[in-house]
Structures are given as C-alpha cells and as structure tokens.
Amino acid sequence: GAVVSQHPSRVICKSGTSVKIECRSLDFQATTMFWYRQFPKQSLMLMATSNEGSKATYEQGVEKDKFLINHASLTLSTLTVTSAHPEDSSFYICSARVRTGGQPQHFGDGTRLSIL
Amino acid sequence: QKEVEQNSGPLSVPEGAIASLNCTYSDRGSQSFFWYRQYSGKSPELIMFIYSNGDKEDGRFTAQLNKASQYVSLLIRDSQPSDSATYLCAVNRDSSYKLIFGSGTRLLVRP
Numbered sequence: 001g002a003v004v005s006q007h008p009s010r011v012i013c014k015s016g017t018s019v020k021i022e023c024r025s026l027d028f029q030a031t032t033m034f035w036y037r038q039f040p041k042q043s044l045m046l047m048a049t050s051n052e053g054s055k056a057t058y059e060q061g062v063e064k065d066k067f068l069i070n071h072a073s074l075t076l077s078t079l080t081v082t083s084a085h086p087e088d089s090s091f092y093i094c095s096a097r098v099r100t101g102g103q104p105q106h107f108g109d110g111t112r113l114s115i116l
Numbered sequence: 117q118k119e120v121e122q123n124s125g126p127l128s129v130p131e132g133a134i135a136s137l138n139c140t141y142s143d144r145g146s147q148s149f150f151w152y153r154q155y156s157g158k159s160p161e162l163i164m165f166i167y168s169n170g171d172k173e174d175g176r177f178t179a180q181l182n183k184a185s186q187y188v189s190l191l192i193r194d195s196q197p198s199d200s201a202t203y204l205c206a207v208n209r210d211s212s213y214k215l216i217f218g219s220g221t222r223l224l225v226r227p
Contacts, residue, residue: 006159032213043204043219044160049212093159097213104150105215110159 003027004096006108013084014116020080021111023094029074030096034105035067038091050077084115119143120207122218130226135192137221139205142186148208149181149188150215153201160204164190195225 003026011019023033031052036044048069049057056069068080077096081088091112095105121140129135137151148167152160166172166179166188178191188207192199202220209216 034214043217044215046214046216049214095215104162104165105213106162107152107159112157 004030004094004106004108006094006111008111009109010112010114012114012116015085016083017115018080018082019084019113020078021092021094021113023077023079023096023108025075025096025106028096028098030077030098031074032097033071033077034095034097035069035077035079036093036095038093038110044093047079081113084113086115089113089115118218119216120205120218122203122205122221124219125222126224127221128224128226129195131195131197133195133225135195135199135223135225137190137192137203137205137223139188139190139218140186141188141205141207141216143207143209144183144186146186146207146209149179150206150208151177151179151188151190152204152206152217153199154204154220155201163203192223195223197225197227199223200225 005024007022033050035047038044047062050069050071052071052074058064071077093110094108119142150165151163153163154160164179166181172179176193180189202222204220205218206215
C-alpha cells in the first residue's frame with residue numbers, strides 16, 4: 001500500500017518552457033503532499049507543502065510564482081515550473097502523507113528535469 | 117549548525133558485518149525520526165521510523181533513539197552489497213509533518 005506515482009520521470013526541454021509534474025497517491029487519500037528538490041550529491045530540500053483545497057505553503061527562498069502548486073483533489077498535486085532555466089535543472093520529488101494516521105511520508109519516483 | 121547532521125562517508129563495511137549509521141539533530145523539540153534509503157538516481161524509500169527513546173527492530177534493521185543526546189542511529193545487521201546506498205536521516209519537528217533531511221551517509225558494503 002501507500003503508493004505514490006509521479007509523472008513524468010524525465011523531462012528535457014528548452015529554456016523558457018513551462019513544465020508540469022504530477023504526483024498521485026494511488027491507493028490512499030493524501031491531505032498533504034510535499035515537493036522536494038535535490039541537486040546532485042545534495043540532500044532533499046523541501047520546496048513547499050501542498051494542502052488539498054488550499055494554497056500551498058512555500059519554504060523560505062522558494063519563488064511561489066515560479067513554482068506553481070495545485071492540489072485539486074485528495075489524490076493529485078501538480079508542480080509547474082514556469083519559464084524554466086538551466087539552473088532549475090534538478091531532481092524533483094513529491095511525497096504524500098496518508099490522510100488518517102500513518103505519519104511516514106511515501107515518496108514518488110521523482111522527476112529528473114533538464115533544461116537546455 | 118545544520119538541523120540534521122550526518123557524516124557523509126563513505127562508510128565501508130565487509131559483507132555480513134554490522135553497519136552503524138549515525139545522525140544528530142539540533143531541535144530538542146523534534147518528535148519523529150525517520151531513516152530513508154536512496155539509491156543513486158532514485159527517490160528515497162522508507163526503512164524505519166521511531167518516535168520513542170530506545171530501540172526499534174525490523175528484520176535486519178534497528179533504529180535507536182536517544183532524545184537526551186539528540187541522537188538517532190540505524191544499525192544494519194548482516195550487511196549485503198545490495199544495502200550499498202545513501203542513507204538519509206529525517207526529522208519531523210512539529211505537527212506540520214514537514215521533514216528536515218540530513219545530507220546522507222553513503223554506505224558501501226564490500227563483497
């Protein structure tokens with residue numbers, strides 16, 4: 001149980017393009033989803049907390065107008081990287097927390113974003 | 117001072133040995149503690165979590181928590197080459213469920 005699906009797994013696109021990444025909880029309802037970014041040989045850095053039906057909460061230093069988050073349902077959150085630039089190239093990972101009980105976060109497989 | 121600190125390693129152990137991974141945290145009010153394993157190019161997978169002082173065992177893995185010393189560790193018994201990965205310690209400070217990750221310790225199990 002507690003499967004989180006993330007799509008796409010890899011994106012390569014030109015500078016200036018906007019990219020949407022989907023995160024779905026397949027077999028449970030997730031009130032809260034989290035978006036992380038991981039640069040090579042570094043740890044995961046939390047970008048934002050996505051709450052179903054409300055605005056996302058962004059961590060300090062993360063541009064909310066650049067990283068648009070939508071959590072329209074209890075099973076789907078999306079992250080849109082707007083006007084992506086090479087410095088946005090990274091490994092983006094979502095996680096979800098089971099709605100009832102169950103503290104641990106379960107991670108999606110990640111999306112490797114490469115901006116040319 | 118980082119909120120969650122880990123030795124980056126690599127920690128090299130022979131196959132069959134016990135691997136001991138350590139993590140310290142700075143916020144004394146931290147509530148929950150997690151160990152994730154991450155293979156290169158993959159996302160983290162949960163190994164164990166612990167809330168209370170003491171030991172928690174699951175198969176070959178044992179998590180140890182000492183809140184007084186602000187220290188959490190992961191022991192891997194009978195280490196296998198497939199255990200070679202980066203092990204991430206994560207701490208949850210409050211009811212927001214946000215996780216603060218350490219930088220990870222790379223474990224190498226030699227055949």
